[in-house]
Amino acid sequence: MEGAVISDEQVDLLLADTLEQYGYDFTGYSRASLKRRILRLFTLDKALSFAEFRYRINNDSSYFKRFVEQITVNVTEMFRDPMFFKTLREEVLPKLGTYPFIRVWVAGCSTGEEAYSIAIILKELNLLEKSLIYATDINPAVLDRAAQSIFALSYMKQYSENYILSGGTKEFSGYYTANYSLAKFNDDLKKKIIFSTHNLVSDRSFNEFQLILCRNVLIYFDRELQHKVFGLFDDSLEELGYLALGTKETINFSPFLKKYKRLGTEKIWRKIQK
Structure with missing residues (x-):
């Protein structure tokens, strides 16, 4: 060919x-x-x-x-962009800790590394038990892999380095069991994550969240579709909730910008009005 x-x-x-x-x-x-x-x-x-x-x-x-x-593009890693996760750990999730229950949506979760990263931080902040992470993707095949909580052991060195740079202080190896060439993450993390298919283009809001992460997905959408997805996220986000995007993504050119305030230098915005 x-x-x-x-x-x-x-x-x-x-x-x-x-x-x-x-x-x-x-x-x-x-x-x-x-x-x-x-x-x-x-x-x-x-x-x-x-x-x-x-x-x-x-x-x-x-x-x-x-x-x-x-x-569909499925490129991800645990604690990718460590300073982003450090901001979540130090500024965002402690504020959400004052809520009676925390709902997080990881949209376009691919093979699940980001969802497990969030679960680890919530656990270290003693917030995991009152949290639920909804991890969605259009691609059923990657969701099947994510739900197994199994990753290549060869990735763990990089993931551990990312974890430490993001403010992690525990032994990263304590979160998984190594078996030959594979690492299986602990069930106490997995049980707080719901993996399900969701199409950002055509499906509607399905809950109300305090934190939505959609990182490095919107760069593959045209401007009109990005605005449509921002509308979905706006419908799904509680007042004073947080929206987190990838390093090359922004809500600056969307009609929703006036309802949000950016948090520092990271691509995280807080919703300041309904």
Whole structure:
């Protein structure tokens, strides 16, 4: 498949198919990166033609799951951007500790590393027992992996370094059990996390939260879709709740900006009015 090409018109056809056939709307995703990932899958799976590729996506539900897994970006790590997590630990979560119950939404959670990171900080602040973390993603395959709470042992050195830089003071290895090449995180963390599918594009608000994290997801959406998702988050966030985004994301150009106040230098905003 050297030199394989997929045209913009063919990408449009696939996006229309997935919306009509499965209810997945990717039309607001950044077109250039989406096209690259579709072409990569087309080449990787050695489709004989675009027609065959399209037919398989439309008629083979297991292959459609693979399609979704490949075209959605799943890059994450525990305590990624340690100073962000240090701010959560020192400024955000202690304030939420005054609430009788804490609900956190990790939107676009991928394989779950961020959700487990939040659970560890809540545990160290003695807040985990009165907290619930909702970790959602459009991709069922990555959620299955997240729910197993198992990660490659080779990642633990980096995760431990991130944890220490984020203000962690315990032995990071105390949060998991090593078994050959795998690390399984403790059940007391996992039991406070609910993993479920949620489509930021088409699904509605499903609860009210004090903290919403959606980091490094919106960079793959166009401006119109970003505004739609900000509306969903605004509907889902309590007054005085916090919204946290990735390092290259902002609400500055959204119609919701006037309702939020940024917290320091991190990409965290507090909702100051309903």
